[in-house]
């Protein structure tokens with residue numbers, strides 16, 4: 001889009017519409033156009049890899065659920081108008097799932113019989129529907145949205161806490177890999193239930209939550225590279241470090257504890273919730289009759305937790321955290337392509353031949369390239385590339401090419417370099 005869309009209030013939504021990432025098809029419901037879809041898949045894949053590393057096992061549950069499941073937990077009435085309720089042709093009550101605690105508990109009941117089936121964490125990446133009163137800010141608060149939701153089952157509280165700590169670590173690494181900082185904050189658990197809960201918040205002035213945190217999170221070791229998932233003591237130490245460093249949303253903010261944080265270390269701002277983890281004990285296992293036999297023959301209801309990442313929300317959140325006046329600046333890990341290839345003169349045969357050759361060679365080397373071969377002026381193509389925000393632009397003009405030179409521009413720093421074709425290719429394939 002040439003014009004800034006008037007119905008978008010925040011920068012990420014404007015940029016997503018202008019760059020053609022998404023189009024709204026109904027209030028709070030979006031189609032993912034090719035560029036946006038590639039970003040969504042990149043984000044999803046990072047989430048998946050970090051869940052797998054943490055020992056969670058992927059599966060896929062349906063979007064439609066039966067109302068009966070939710071009557072068992074007592075949430076069918078409690079969930080209220082946010083739940084989209086549907087009747088099938090036989091008048092059976094169904095719903096479009098806003099979350100899957102009930103369904104996974106029911107499935108686990110079929111499959112798990114004894115303590116030997118525990119601990120287990122299962123996850124899926126699936127569309128959800130919440131009939132939000134005010135869907136807004138594009139994909140950030142949609143009605144239909146993509147979530148990674150994981151569910152843990154343990155024999156006792158100690159085990160459940162360990163499962164929680166593993167997800168905490170997986171989340172720190174997930175967001176770090178996406179090039180953003182999501183600060184874990186003590187959270188209220190709301191309709192999911194439970195007493196131990198953290199939200200992961202990306203700092204951005206347009207965020208919906210007010211947040212307070214200790215500057216220690218600015219120097220925090222997000223990757224925790226030396227920590228492994230089988231190191232229970234290390235995971236507990238990480239959790240203790242996170243819990244003892246002040247961070248809270250407006251809902252959990254505690255003035256007395258805040259006052260203990262040195263004034264020059266107090267940070268306050270707004271943020272976007274990109275993840276939320278919960279430990280809720282036996283809330284669902286007890287109400288839905290999930291029981292396993294323990295090592296001593298006793299019958300126990302497993303201790304559970306659930307762990308959500310807003311996969312589609314992250315597309316908007318990353319843009320909020322990484323853009324400038326000209327458009328999006330994708331962190332390399334989630335960029336739809338690594339390189340944008342542009343000919344300044346599409347009517348110059350030598351430029352087109354060079355660009356075709358470069359495109360072929362980069363692609364063969366496994367580098368993802370978006371080749372703008374539209375019949376447009378060079379300046380227009382450069383504007384589009386800045387808007388789309390790929391990390392690198394490789395620009396080919398007749399004058400440089402006559403000397404065997406092309407221009408390589410970094411979208412983030414704006415730095416431009418004239419290089420031979422060979423060294424530009426070397427840079428991009430390194």
Ligand code: P5A
Nearest residue numbers: 099140141142145149273274275276307308310313
């Ligand atoms: C945890 C996993 C849950 O639903 N049950 C399963 C728990 N948590 S949550 O906090 O309610 O949602 C998890 C994450 O989903 C994103 N999210 C949304 N994204 C876009 N539009 C929405 N309307 C929306 N609602 C929730 C958030 O990132 C949230 O952290």
